[in-house]
Structure formats: structure tokens, C-alpha cells
Amino acid sequence: xxxxxxxxxxxxxxxxxxxxxxxxxxxxxxxxxxxxxxxxxxxxxxxxxxxxxxxxxxxxxxxxxxxxxxxxxxxxxxxxxxxxxxxxxxxxxxxxxxxxxxxxxxxxxxxxxxxxxxxxxxxxxxxxxxxxxxxxxxxxxxxxxxxxxxxxxxxxxxxxxxxxxxxxxxxxxxxxxxxxxxxxxxxxxxxxxxxxxxxxxxxxxxxxxxxxxxxxxxxxxxxxxxxxxxxxxxxxxxxxxxxxxxxxxxxxxxxxxxxxxxxxxxxxxxxxxxxxxxxxxxxxxxxxxxxxxxxxxxxxx
Amino acid sequence: xxxxxxxxxxxxxxxxxxxxxxxxxxxxxxxxxxxxxxxxxxxxxxxxxxxxxxxxxxxxxxxxxxxxxxxxxxxxxxxxxxxxxxxxxxxxxxxxxxxxxxxxxxxxxxxxxxxxxxxxxxxxxxxxxx
Numbered sequence: 421x422x423x424x425x426x427x428x429x430x431x432x433x434x435x436x437x438x439x440x441x442x443x444x445x446x447x448x449x450x451x452x453x454x455x456x457x458x459x460x461x462x463x464x465x466x467x468x469x470x471x472x473x474x475x476x477x478x479x480x481x482x483x484x485x486x487x488x489x490x491x492x493x494x495x496x497x498x499x500x501x502x503x504x505x506x507x508x509x510x511x512x513x514x515x516x517x518x519x520x521x522x523x524x525x526x527x528x529x530x531x532x533x534x535x536x537x538x539x540x541x542x543x544x545x546x547x548x549x550x551x552x553x554x555x556x557x558x559x560x561x562x563x564x565x566x567x568x569x570x571x572x573x574x575x576x577x578x579x580x581x582x583x584x585x586x587x588x589x590x591x592x593x594x595x596x597x598x599x600x601x602x603x604x605x606x607x608x609x610x611x612x613x614x615x616x617x618x619x620x621x622x623x624x625x626x627x628x629x630x631x632x633x634x635x636x637x638x639x640x641x642x643x644x645x646x647x648x649x650x651x652x653x654x655x656x657x658x659x660x661x662x663x664x665x666x667x668x669x670x671x672x673x674x675x676x677x678x679x680x681x682x683x684x685x686x687x688x689x690x691x692x693x694x695x696x697x698x699x700x701x702x703x704x705x706x707x708x709x710x711x712x713x714x715x716x717x718x719x720x721x
Numbered sequence: 722x723x724x725x726x727x728x729x730x731x732x733x734x735x736x737x738x739x740x741x742x743x744x745x746x747x748x749x750x751x752x753x754x755x756x757x758x759x760x761x762x763x764x765x766x767x768x769x770x771x772x773x774x775x776x777x778x779x780x781x782x783x784x785x786x787x788x789x790x791x792x793x794x795x796x797x798x799x800x801x802x803x804x805x806x807x808x809x810x811x812x813x814x815x816x817x818x819x820x821x822x823x824x825x826x827x828x829x830x831x832x833x834x835x836x837x838x839x840x841x842x843x844x845x846x847x848x849x850x851x
Contacts, residue, residue, distance in 0.1 A: 586769055593765035597772040611729050618725050618771045687847075691732065 424449045424484060424570050424602040425470055431478035432465050439465040442628045443479070447604070447619060449569075452596060454617030454634075455606040456696055461623040463606040464503070468573050470604070471500045484569055496525050499568030503575050505559035509548030511542045516562060524566040532565035535591070553584025557591060564595045573605040577612060585609075589616055614692040622696055624703035634692065641695055644672045644685040662698040673698040722759060723752060727768045735770050739778035740785075747787065747802035757798045758788060 423446045430443040440462040447453055455463050468474040469481055472489020486494045507516060517536065521527045536543070539557050547555065556576060563571055576592075577585040592618055596603055607613055613620070620637060622630040629635070641661070648670045651660045658680075662673040673690065674680075680687045690698075723746050727735050746752040759767070761775045771805040779796045790796045824834050 590766050593769050593772060594762055597762040597765050615727065615729060615735065615770050618773050634786035 422449050423447060423479065424451075425604070426548070427469075427479065427481040429467075429479035430466075430469060430472055430476055430481050432462075432469060432548040433477040436624050438477075440469070440623075441478075443628050445621060445628060445631045447602070449602050450600055451602055451619040452593075452617045453602075453604040453619040453621060454613035455604055455621050455623065456608070456610065456613060457623035457629075458700065461621055462626040464574055465626075466623070466674045467500070467574055467604065467606065470570075471498060471572060475502075492525070496566070497569045499563040499566050499571040501559055501571070501573040501576055503564045504579070505552075505555045505576070506557060507547040507555055510546060511516075512544050512546050513550075514543035516547060516558060517543075517565075520562045520565055528565045528567045531567070531676045533559055535561045535564070541576060551584070552580050553587060556584065556588050557579060558593075560588065560591055564599070564601075567599065568601065570602045570604070573603065575606050576610070577607060577609065585612065592616070610696055613696075620692070620696070622699045624700055627706065629699040629703050630695075637695060638689065638692065640677060641673065641675050641690055641698075642680060643676055643690050643694075644670075644680060645688070646670060646682075646685040649684075661702055722757075725768050726762055727770055736774045736777040736781065739764070739775065740781050743778075743782055743787065743798075744802065747798070747800070750801075750803045752798050752801075754798055754801050756798045758782075758798065760795055829838070 422662065425445070425447040427443050427445050430440065431438060432440045440693075443462075443466065455466065455524060457463055469476055470483055470488055472494070481488060484494070484497050487499075488498070489495065508519075511519070513536065517532055520532065527533075539554070539561070541558065547558065550558065560573075560576070563573075573592075577588055580588060589612060592603070592605075605613075605617070614634075619632050620630065620632065620634050622627060626690070627646075646669070648665055650670050651663050651670070651672055654660065654672075654674070657676060657678060659675040660672055661675055664671045667699065673694070723743065725739055725742055731738065733741070743752065743758065751820065752758075758779065761772050761779075764770070764775045765772050775836055779788060779790060781795070783790060787798065787800050787802075788796050789799050824837070828836070
């Protein structure tokens with residue numbers, strides 16, 4: 421399988437601060453990638469580097485075999501929906517479609533019209549008068565009708581009500597099924613990510629904390645609960661991502677390729693949300709001064 | 722045509738929810754041999770999940786011999802579950818009712834019965850996987 425995006429030691433520095441550092445990921449074609457992390461973690465920076473709106477300060481990124489933003493061919497193959505569905509408020513829906521038609525060599529008029537009809541848009545309505553959900557849907561229509569091979573969406577559902585969010589994701593998934601797009605979308609809504617994404621990248625403080633196929637990640641992470649013990653006594657192939665201890669009990673989130681056989685542990689699976697939070701917590705803990713492992717989660721001392 | 726729904730909070734993997742809903746519809750006689758399942762595009766447009774999740778569910782149904790995919794046409798039900806399962810369920814239901822009556826006689830309340838069942842079920846299922 422070919423990769424849509426290959427980043428090697430990719431970095432972006434603004435003056436002294438690295439917004440993204442040492443980012444090495446390979447994203448297979450045809451995936452829906454969830455990009456998650458706190459605000460300022462580097463999600464938008466990574467997207468802008470992939471689209472070609474930013475130049476790397478370090479490393480390199482190859483997108484669909486080419487350099488981001490280089491030449492009209494490369495631009496036509498990559499779609500980008502920036503945050504807050506940017507549209508021209510004083511132009512109407514029909515104007516937006518005309519713009520799309522004239523600006524994009526691969527414009528799919530049939531796809532655009534059928535989506536606009538399906539959504540019940542009035543072509544004469546100004547974009548500024550549309551609801552948040554309608555604006556997002558119009559922006560998605562334009563991005564999809566461009567017929568890109570790779571579509572990036574920066575927090576596409578932030579600020580939408582639950583119904584509009586669901587409708588947007590339905591539309592997006594329909595487009596993925598129909599056109600076999602590769603999609604990268606950033607979101608804080610882990611429930612949505614779990615539903616629609618099959619590949620996950622967790623960013624924290626400008627670094628990739630975790631990247632991989634969602635099913636593989638879920639299959640290799642477990643929650644262990646048992647009598648209190650020092651996680652350093654675990655076999656070497658078990659990596660502890662998060663640990664919490666009470667006087668008698670230890671709860672660990674671990675990454676392991678082999679099944680846990682020690683009968684002292686109760687082993688349970690964990691969902692995507694807990695997985696992401698464990699990695700975000702780990703990076704936050706690494707940023708704090710070190711404490712002894714057994715006291716790490718017992719609160720401030 | 723079957724209408725899928727996905728419960729994000731159930732803890733059951735979405736692909737498995739689809740598989741279970743097809744099995745359920747087969748058992749209830751809502752789906753019959755020869756019926757076409759919704760296309761991947763139709764399912765994702767309905768429930769907003771990843772298309773690969775639907776493909777995985779349909780592959781699982783094929784593996785179980787309940788459906789078959791015809792390239793470029795769609796996925797079709799190849800087996801009905803109505804008769805066999807209802808016949809098999811009768812005695813099982815009877816056993817379960819007796820067990821429940823016994824649990825009540827021993828003073829277990831509703832929550833305790835549920836907890837006992839779920840715990841035993843979990844343990845057994847994990848053993849099957851390992």
C-alpha cells in the first residue's frame with residue numbers, strides 16, 4: 421500500500437519556539453486520519469505544512485509523491501478546509517459554486533449539484549446568512565467537488581450543534597466511500613474521531629506521541645488492575661503509559677504486543693478516548709519534574 | 722432493508738455492532754436469504770462511521786457464512802437464521818428462567834443477578850479469546 425503523506429523529522433519553528441518538532445509519520449492512502457491534541461499542540465501547523473501553506477524549518481514532507489504546494493498539479497490533488505469553514509459572506513451559494521468551477525481544473529459539477537440539491541440549498545442565499553451547519557456543508561461540498569485525492573479538515577465540526585455535526589460526518593464519510601479519499605481531520609471530539617477515523621495521530625507540545633492504525637493501537641493497549649506493585653517489576657516488553665496507585669491497588673495502562681498472563685492482573689480493553697488521554701497525560705507528566713514512580717499519581721506533595 | 726445504528730457508548734466495537742444487528746435481523750426474520758444489505762456508501766451516509774468499518778463487518782458476515790459479496794453488485798444474505806435459532810433457543814430460555822428463579826429464591830436482587838451474569842459472561846468470553 422502506498423503512503424499519502426510521509427514526513428521525516430519534520431519541524432516548524434516560529435522564532436525560538438518549535439510549533440512542531442521531529443515529526444516522522446507515514447500515512448497510508450485511503451485512510452481517515454484523526455489528528456488529536458490540545459490547542460497549540462501543533463495540529464494546524466502540521467496541516468499547513470502538508471498543504472504547503474508553511475515551509476518546514478527542519479526535515480521534509482512528501483505528499484502524494486510530491487512537494488506540498490508545488491505547482492498547479494499538486495495543488496489540485498490536495499484539498500484543505502481551514503477552521504471555521506471560510507466562505508465569502510457577501511457571495512451567495514451559486515457564486516461559491518461558480519468560483520469552485522473556475523478555480524479547480526478537476527471540478528466535478530455533477531457531484532457539486534447533487535450535494536447542493538440533497539442539502540436543500542437555495543442558490544441565491546448569501547453565505548453570510550447560512551447557519552453554521554450549512555456553512556460547513558457548503559465548504560465541504562466545494563472541497564469534495566474539487567475531487568482531491570487528499571482532503572485535510574482543520575476542526576471541521578468545532579462549533580456545530582450535535583445534529584449538524586452528525587450530518588457533516590455523514591456527508592464526509594459518504595464522500596470517502598464514493599471517491600476513496602484520504603482524509604486528515606483534527607478534532608477535540610474523541611467520540612467523533614472514534615467513529616469515523618481508522619488511523620490516529622496524537623500530538624502534544626509539538627511532538628508526535630502516538631501514531632498508527634486504530635485497531636492495532638486498541639489491540640496492543642490494555643488496562644491492568646491488581647494489587648499494588650512497582651511497574652518497573654513488569655516484563656521488559658510491557659511499556660507503561662499511565663500508572664495510578666492507591667495504598668493497595670495499582671492501575672496501569674500499558675502497551676504490549678504479547679498477552680498479559682500474570683494472574684495477579686485483571687486485564688481489560690480500553691477505548692480510544694482513554695487511550696488518547698493516557699498519551700496526553702504521559703506527555704504532560706514528562707513536562708513536570710520527575711517524581712518516584714509509585715508517587716507519580718498521588719497528587720501534589 | 723435493514724437500518725443500522727451505532728451506539729458510541731456501548732463499548733462494543735462499531736463493526737461488531739453492525740454484525741450483531743444483521744444477526745439479530747436474521748433471527749427475527751427481518752432479513753431473508755437473497756436480501757441485499759445496504760451498500761457501504763448507504764451505511765456510512767446513515768450512521769457516519771468509517772467505510773472500512775462497514776467492510777470489516779461485511780467480511781465478518783461472509784466469514785460466518787451469513788452473507789456473500791458480489792463484486793460491483795453488493796452484499797447479499799445467504800442464510801436465514803429464523804428456524805434453527807428459535808428451536809435452539811427454547812430449551813436455553815427455559816434453563817435460564819429456571820436459573821433466574823433459583824437466583825431469586827437465594828435472595829439475589831436484580832442488580833446482583835445482572836452483575837453475576839455479566840461477570841461470568843465476561844470471564845468466559847475472555848477465556849475463549851485467550
